[in-house]
Amino acid sequence: MSTENITEVVREKYGAAAQRVASGGRNSCCGAVPSDGHCADPISSGLYETGQTSQLPEAAVAASLGCGNPTALASLAAGETVLDLGSGGGIDVLLSARRVGPTGKAYGLDMTDEMLALANANKAQAGVENVEFLKGQIENIPLPDNSVDVIISNCVINLSADKDRVFAEAFRVLKPGGRLAVSDVVTRGEMLPEIRRNVLLWVGCLAGALEENEYRAKLAAAGFEQIDLEPTRIYRIADAREFLAGKGIDVDAIAPQVDEKFLSAFIRARKPEAAGREPAGRLKPAGRCCGPSCCA
Secondary structure, three states, X not given: OOHHHHXXXXXXXXXXXXXXXXXXXXXXXXXXXXXOOOXXXXXXXXXXXXXXXXXXXXXXXXXXXXXXXHHHHXXXXXXXXXXXXXXXXXXXXXXXXXXXXXXOEEEEEEOOHHHHHHHHHHHHHHXXXXXXXXXXXXXXXXXXXXXXXXXXXXXXXXHOOOXXXXXXXXXXXXXXXXXXXEEEEEEOOOOOHHHHHHHXXXXXXXXXXXXXXXXXXXXXXXXXXXXXXXXXXEEOHHHHHHHHHHOOOOHHHHHHHXXXXXXXXXEEEEOOXXXXXXXXXXXOOOOOOXXXXXXX
């Protein structure tokens, strides 16, 4: 698929997810959650403690399609500016806004009109003032250079068709010494294309996942340092057995090539304090932006 087609597929998926929540439903990586609450989805379930979400709008929690909890793992401080790439219904933005406090700022960036409408409704219901949701793509962030202390993201970067551009843009908008602290899905070791396609039948959240060493290499090429990838959940074929068998796939035959090959991870990296020099091989940003409301 072309980059444009991939972007449109993602936009349609997340637009439908927002409409589902607006109609009273819930989401998970495997799609709509049935009325009995059961979904063969170990990826997006149980990521947030009740104490974290009890004061958030229910729609913000129901819209979550993440694979981790970056707000629990990122070290956020009062007064910092945080940017969430692919902010969806706003759960991680609202949690971040609490942690940076009234002297800080939490931005959410999303390209889907339906999700932005849902996020702004959740912002109004939560009554927070230090939150702003921006429309745009994570490959072309509508914020100025050196303007953000921390970038978070929750199972979104893997869906981008141009991850090099995402990392280049993240590097651009971070202040010198700024941190990247994202949850994402990665793969471990080489994998046959047909195996990846079979697993993708199970859960779309795995689409586009990078191999873990390739993820590190792309961050380094963008200029990041102190790169660390910490597995948070490792998936086994048992998690998908019922679903894949129902699709006529010989689960036992592919098990050795699937077990522990897909994982959620928390990825940390830092922009160097002295970041005036363009790192070798780093992509130039697609455009420059004069502020949060413009996207050149």
